[in-house]
Amino acid sequence: MLQRLKGTALGRQARSVVLRARRHAYPRPEVASVQAVSLEAEHLHVLVRFPGIGDLDPAGLAPFASLEYADRSLREEVPSEVMRMRLDQADDGTRSLTVLLSLPSPTLGIPSALVVGDRTGHLPGTSVPLGEPELTRMACESLRDYTPAEADAEYGAWFRSHRATDRQLDAQRREAARWDDGPLFSVVVPLYLTPVPYLVEMADSVLGQTYPHLELVMVNSTPQDVDLSREVARIAASDARVTVVTLDHNLGISKNTEAGVRAAKGDWIAFFDHDDVLEPNILFEYAMRVREDPSTDMIYCDEDLLVDGTYRRPAFKSDWSLVQEETNNYVCHMLTMRRELVDGFYSRYDGAQDHRLTLVAGSRARHVGHVPKVLYHWRAHPGSTANSAVAKAESFEAGRLAIEDHLGDLGLPAKVESIPTMPHCYRFTLDFPEPPLVSAVVMGMDQPAAEARAQGLRDILTWPNLELIPQVGTLGEDYADCVNEGVARTTGDYVLVVASDVVVQSPDLVEQLLSLAVRRGHAIAGTKVLCPDGTIQCAGMTLQRGGAVPIGRFLESFYGTGKGYLVLPHDLSAVSGECVLFRREVFQAVGGAVSGLDETNWAVALCIQAGRLGLGTCIAPMAHVARCLPPAAAPFDDEETKAWGRQQERLLGMFPAEFSTRDPYYSASWSPDGLFRLRGDED
Secondary structure, three states: OOHHHHOOEOOOOOOEEEEEOOOOOOOOOOHEEEEEEOOOEEEEEEEEEEEOOOOOHHHHOEEEEEEOOOOOEEEEEOOEEEEEEEEEEOOOOEEEEEEEEEOOOOOOOOOOOEEEOOOOOOOOOOOOOOOHHHHHHHHHHOOHHHHHHOOOOHHHHHHHHHHHHHHHHHHHHHHOOOOOOOEEEOEEEOOOOOHHHHHHHHHHHHOOOOOOOOOEEEOOOOOOOHHHHHHHHHHHHOOEEEEEEEEOOOHHHHHHHHHHHHHOOEEEEEHHHHHHHOOHHHHHHHHHHHHHHHOEEEEEEEEEEEEEHHHEEEOOOOOOHHHHOOOOOOOOOOOOEHHOOOOOOOHHHOOOOHHHHHHHHHHHHOEEEEEEEEEEEOOOOOOOOOHHHHHOOOHHHHHHHHHHHHHOOOOOOOOEEOOOOOOOOEEEEEOOOOOOOEEEEEEEHHHHHHHHHHHHHHOOOOOOOOOEEEEEEHHHHHOOHHHHHOOOOOOOOOOEEEEEEEEOOOOOOOHHHHHHHHOOOOOEEEEEEEEEOOEEEEEOOOEEEEEEEEOOOOOOOOOOOOOOOOOOOOOOEEEOOEEEEEHHHHHHHHHOHHHHOOOOHHHHHHHHHHHOOOOOOEEEEEEEEEEEEOOOOOOHHHHHHHHHHHHHHHHHOOOHHHHHHHOOOOOOOOOEEEEEEEEOOOO
């Protein structure tokens, strides 16, 4: 929610805002300011800043709201919900409060004003004009700490400071010249009415690689374009590493690409779009991955957008996650694989042919390598998919078919649906003709509470084959022992553990978690845990040098970052233990939950132990639960901070290797605080 406020101001629709408080008239209404306004499909979001509140209790500023309409004498009172409060104190002791409000969308038309006031009567106030440039400036200042990497205006400078230097590139050329046994990469580029300037930049970026063993295969499907054909011939004449395939006419992207693969001589095939640009060291980095691990069969890298000569919207990716690829083509560029993995190209997947190929090859590869560096620039221009997903709207259904057919090939029939608000993103639920027994260990502070919560869970969940195990479970360092007691009483092959302060909000919780935990090579699936105000407490855990860090803490539940990282299923190093499903045999194989760990960290240890057995962990963010805790202005108070520190010391002592290496599922280019910001030098 916070990020969507930036650049999406209601602006001309809402003219002014009058600020008031429920029980106290705000002492200085003339300096209160509206930070941002956003009209969403179902809600109006307003970020309001109350400066100089002195000793006034922030709870006294909990507002209500009504909407005024300029073209009629109507005022529509609507309930407002405080989604987040942030209390700031300056060096001089003055305090200010920033409040994020959520209101239902207006039902009577376009409002001219939003009035936040006292329910007992309208008090005099000051209107604050919503000038769009000023609004954007204030929103940027207020939300800077919550700006994800892909929306950071400083990304271009960050990238230039992190790309390979000229000295490093020269060293790579000298090193690669000694690799007589290096693989030959055939870079296959289908051309279709390609603008000549883009063609030249594309070809130069391939032929200028620091790694010399390459071939550029250009497939010209529009030979009637005289300027394009002339430039293709010039490039081919200038470098013996260029191969040209000329088609009589356009066969479609799949068949055009297949023609290039047939003409390629390399033992590795790289797929490259005709208007994009490579960093000069991408093939060197790929060759290094093959030398370091000869079992590598497929490789990809991080990427960004090239918009009018500037670099924007980086896509920092996780290491290979087949589950994530089954929700969106996060791999995308630059997809490169051994020739023997290149499956046939089928026109039924045109628009998502690369997604289909990645799913098929990735499920067969011995090892998939990921280079966590931005080495590919996806050019965005009018008509390109990079610029607008609707440019190739037919690819939505092609992507859905690609996933559905892939899961069928794996013997996992599933229902695959497009997500309307997220182009090229999908959700799936496996079909279970014979639903396995799932044992739900339901914690309660005492036995009657545990039994009541277990019955309540039965009323909520739709899973047909459920065993309920009420278990007394207190929060804190004794929690893991309670988990062990509960699991010992289960009989199902799969166990769901639900903490005593957690409310399950998704009726299909078991279906979503089980669709991940039953997958080959996986054993554990967790959920996204929400705070009572709807923000995230934890969307999995990232393993950093200081310990396990909650991902997305206090961000909006459907925060748009990392290609749906907080919305779509994917692999993680660990999940939190408030609501988690696992294979009982794996739990028993590792000796159960580690004594002394609390309701969050016992599952972190379980995930790490399962990982040492070669079994992965996934999260299903749409299957969320909420904890019954009051909203907090800071992550922890002093006592909670000390208790958390003891837990992290325990984990670090038990699993030093996992905490001293890069987390494969949380980009090293993101800030280590789990908020997806650009990693700074101080990090």
